[in-house]
Amino acid sequence: NAGVTQTPKFQVLKTGQSMxxxxxxxxxxxxxxxxxxxxxxxxxxxxxxxxxxxxxQGEVPNGYNVSRSTTEDFPLRLLSAAPSQTSVxxxxxxxxxxxTQYFGPGTRLTVL
Amino acid sequence: AQxxxxxxxxxxxxxxxxxxxxxxxxxxATPYLFWYVQxxxxxxxLLLKYFSGDTLVQGIKGFEAEFKRSQSSFNLRxxxxxxxxxxxxxxxxxxxxxxxxxxxxxxxxxxx
Numbered sequence: 163n164a165g166v167t168q169t170p171k172f173q174v175l176k177t178g179q180s181m182x183x184x185x186x187x188x189x190x191x192x193x194x195x196x197x198x199x200x201x202x203x204x205x206x207x208x209x210x211x212x213x214x215x216x217x218x219q220g221e222v223p224n225g226y227n228v229s230r231s232t233t234e235d236f237p238l239r240l241l242s243a244a245p246s247q248t249s250v251x252x253x254x255x256x257x258x259x260x261x262t263q264y265f266g267p268g269t270r271l272t273v274l
Numbered sequence: 275a276q277x278x279x280x281x282x283x284x285x286x287x288x289x290x291x292x293x294x295x296x297x298x299x300x301x302x303a304t305p306y307l308f309w310y311v312q313x314x315x316x317x318x319x320l321l322l323k324y325f326s327g328d329t330l331v332q333g334i335k336g337f338e339a340e341f342k343r344s345q346s347s348f349n350l351r352x353x354x355x356x357x358x359x360x361x362x363x364x365x366x367x368x369x370x371x372x373x374x375x376x377x378x379x380x381x382x383x384x385x386x
Contacts, residue, residue: 202378202379204376204379210373
């Protein structure tokens, strides 16, 4: 039982490049979400999903895309990376939207 | 709008001393409240949560928190701090999208 896994752990991109951050969970949780953490800002919600096939925007969705084709996976896509997207990204999952959320170890992304 | 305020950016306490980290929230209904801890380079770990019932909540690692509706507060306490408690602590409230709305965090340093 791996819990919540995120890959890669670290990534450096050049401005304009695209990439996908992976998030997978083996707890059969319905609710999955992506946050970004910036110094002095806490964590802010990017996108979330209440189940396979259903996604919605959070507080800071611009520049990011998500899809949820399976219960287990919730990838986050950066279409054209910008320096403002330099951040640490966390995936979180829970049984329901109001239940305890379990966080992955994070992906540290630098955009040059 | 829902929000969480952690007034203290950085707190330093001596090992063995007591600790109180402050958290104030803004939320119209009865809130779901959480405290998470983040060690350097790590993900977030749940310390404790309040959904309803007893307003004094016990968590892991000897932490407790008290929900005070009249003061819109959910302060975290520990009677005797250990060096391993040095970390960043985040208070969060459950948002209307099922996400967590985080405060900006309080960094705890522990003096030997």
